[in-house]
Amino acid sequence: MNILNKEDYIEQVSIDCVILGFHDRQLRVLLPKIKILKNIWTLPGGFILQNESLDDAALRILAERTGIRDIYLEQFRVFGSLERSSPGLMQDVLDFHWDKFLESGLTAEDVAWVQRRFISIGYYALVDIHKVVPVCSELDESCEWYDIKELPPLAFDHAEIVMKALGYLRLMLNHKLIGFNLLPETFTMKEVQDLYETVLDKPFRRNNFQKMILDLDILERLEKKFTGAANKAPYLYRFKNNIGEADLHLE
Amino acid sequence: MNILNKEDYIEQVSIDCVILGFHDRQLRVLLPKIKILKNIWTLPGGFILQNESLDDAALRILAERTGIRDIYLEQFRVFGSLERSSPGLMQDVLDFHWDKFLESGLTAEDVAWVQRRFISIGYYALVDIHKVVPVCSELDESCEWYDIKELPPLAFDHAEIVMKALGYLRLMLNHKLIGFNLLPETFTMKEVQDLYETVLDKPFRRNNFQKMILDLDILERLEKKFTGAANKAPYLYRFKNNIGEADLHLE
DNA sequence: CATTATTGTCTAAAAAAAAGACATTATATC
DNA sequence: GATATAATGTCTTTTTTTTAGACAATAATG
Numbered sequence: 001m002n003i004l005n006k007e008d009y010i011e012q013v014s015i016d017c018v019i020l021g022f023h024d025r026q027l028r029v030l031l032p033k034i035k036i037l038k039n040i041w042t043l044p045g046g047f048i049l050q051n052e053s054l055d056d057a058a059l060r061i062l063a064e065r066t067g068i069r070d071i072y073l074e075q076f077r078v079f080g081s082l083e084r085s086s087p088g089l090m091q092d093v094l095d096f097h098w099d100k101f102l103e104s105g106l107t108a109e110d111v112a113w114v115q116r117r118f119i120s121i122g123y124y125a126l127v128d129i130h131k132v133v134p135v136c137s138e139l140d141e142s143c144e145w146y147d148i149k150e151l152p153p154l155a156f157d158h159a160e161i162v163m164k165a166l167g168y169l170r171l172m173l174n175h176k177l178i179g180f181n182l183l184p185e186t187f188t189m190k191e192v193q194d195l196y197e198t199v200l201d202k203p204f205r206r207n208n209f210q211k212m213i214l215d216l217d218i219l220e221r222l223e224k225k226f227t228g229a230a231n232k233a234p235y236l237y238r239f240k241n242n243i244g245e246a247d248l249h250l251e
Numbered sequence: 252m253n254i255l256n257k258e259d260y261i262e263q264v265s266i267d268c269v270i271l272g273f274h275d276r277q278l279r280v281l282l283p284k285i286k287i288l289k290n291i292w293t294l295p296g297g298f299i300l301q302n303e304s305l306d307d308a309a310l311r312i313l314a315e316r317t318g319i320r321d322i323y324l325e326q327f328r329v330f331g332s333l334e335r336s337s338p339g340l341m342q343d344v345l346d347f348h349w350d351k352f353l354e355s356g357l358t359a360e361d362v363a364w365v366q367r368r369f370i371s372i373g374y375y376a377l378v379d380i381h382k383v384v385p386v387c388s389e390l391d392e393s394c395e396w397y398d399i400k401e402l403p404p405l406a407f408d409h410a411e412i413v414m415k416a417l418g419y420l421r422l423m424l425n426h427k428l429i430g431f432n433l434l435p436e437t438f439t440m441k442e443v444q445d446l447y448e449t450v451l452d453k454p455f456r457r458n459n460f461q462k463m464i465l466d467l468d469i470l471e472r473l474e475k476k477f478t479g480a481a482n483k484a485p486y487l488y489r490f491k492n493n494i495g496e497a498d499l500h501l502e
Numbered sequence: 503c504a505t506t507a508t509t510g511t512c513t514a515a516a517a518a519a520a521a522g523a524c525a526t527t528a529t530a531t532c
Numbered sequence: 533g534a535t536a537t538a539a540t541g542t543c544t545t546t547t548t549t550t551t552a553g554a555c556a557a558t559a560a561t562g
Contacts, residue, residue: 010262010263010264010368010370011261011262011263012261012262012264013261013263013264013370048331048370050368051333052333053331053332053333054329054331054332054370055331075328075329077326078305078326078329078372080299080304080305080306080372081304081305082302082303082304117261117301119261119264119299119305121329121331171426175422
């Protein structure tokens with residue numbers, strides 16, 4: 001299948017994914033740098049196949065970038081203003097890959113559809129950053145994690161999409177217990193607190209935070225974690241539920 | 252402009268609106284009954300013009316049905332499963348209006364696009380039910396308010412869309428102060444309480460509810476409302492902010 | 503002018519959240 | 533092996549918020 005055969009896709013609709021990971025008290029976004037001359041990054045995205053649901057399309061796009069399929073993801077908003085499209089930038093991308101198109105026997109007309117107005121469905125994904133090995137697509141020259149507070153220049157309205165995703169994560173962190181999808185299988189209470197403080201950008205008191213989390217009765221206490229540090233070793237915990245069961249309040 | 256000229260629209264994408272009103276302790280949905288033989292209602296919906304933003308499209312669709320343009324509305328979810336489309340029902344609709352198409356010089360091919368798979372963007376609108384005079388479109392035989400708890404049979408996945416809209420309204424009622432869009436310009440505290448109890452489906456104590464709302468410092472107290480009832484007359488209140496400023500927390 | 507049905511507002515009790523205090527413990531140092 | 537250090541686990545106290553209870557105010561009615 002040619003990746004730019006417009007008959008396969010729903011036209012003028014795309015999916016953009018904000019893939020979030022957590023490490024070192026930083027919320028990080030996985031961003032490919034596309035192969036064009038300018039210094040511009042984009043959200044990993046793609047199109048929806050005619051015989052594919054939205055969620056399946058998002059999962060496919062995520063699997064292509066992260067190599068993992070059991071991922072927590074959720075749509076959070078549609079972006080459909082008239083100004084968001086940028087035919088000029090798309091032209092640059094097409095120009096860069098022109099030789100490849102010629103080889104495949106594609107004409108300018110065949111690929112012109114990507115320059116039309118697009119409506120984009122925003123998904124956010126929460127992953128254990130240590131499980132992910134970023135994958136470059138044919139169109140990328142790199143694909144790396146960036147601190148959400150220091151994003152490189154993003155194309156189209158992608159900076160806005162990231163900020164809206166963060167807003168949603170903040171809102172939902174207290175409704176569903178989705179934050180644990182950002183942590184590894186086992187973790188210490190300090191790591192949970194670091195995560196909450198980073199996402200919500202506010203400090204918690206250690207004693208009260210621990211009580212709050214434990215009172216939710218969602219964590220299973222495991223053995224202690226001995227790091228070699230000269231202090232009392234913290235317990236490890238594991239989240240009781242799986243990805244699919246994390247939806248506790250909404251939906 | 253012909254309403255079924257596919258060149259004007261973004262293909263395979265529609266907007267469905269859950270228009271909510273409040274009256275008599277009931278949350279009500281505005282539902283047109285489409286002109287086909289079967290007893291089936293649909294959400295008021297439409298397509299997105301190529302030169303129109305999503306919000307503008309939704310506003311246009313709403314204005315067509317309700318006659319008012321200053322409306323609180325917000326997208327809440329995209330519906331894009333493979334099963335949601337129903338070519339059979341669309342065929343029935345086309346059959347019913349066949350004569351009209353022939354008159355306009357349209358062929359079966361010209362209108363076949365409406366039977367393809369559609370992705371639908373769900374919007375909900377909150378209106379003062381007393382300001383709205385429901386309007387039938389050319390395709391409707393009626394357009395009325397229905398208690399959300401006793402909906403008539405709905406086409407496609409529209410019943411699910413309504414329930415998801417209600418879920419969002421419940422979630423957002425405590426984050427933004429959108430509920431007041433369902434009330435008239437002025438209202439008594441009892442009406443606010445009735446609204447909250449209906450939407451959230453739980454009772455509040457009168458004294459504590461009043462304190463909670465007044466402590467928000469969002470209401471302006473006006474004169475008393477004398478109804479002729481043999482009891483103390485309640486004060487009237489007005490919401491301080493306008494529609495556009497209702498977004499206090501998110502976004 | 504007493505009665506009735508609500509409404510507005512105050513106070514008391516209960517619950518929850520925030521702050522403070524302190525014992526525990528894994529390792530390093532002596 | 534005793535002591536010091538730094539972080540952890542947990543308890544108590546204080547403060548704030550929420551819930552519950554109580555009662556005066558008032559607009560008709562008869």
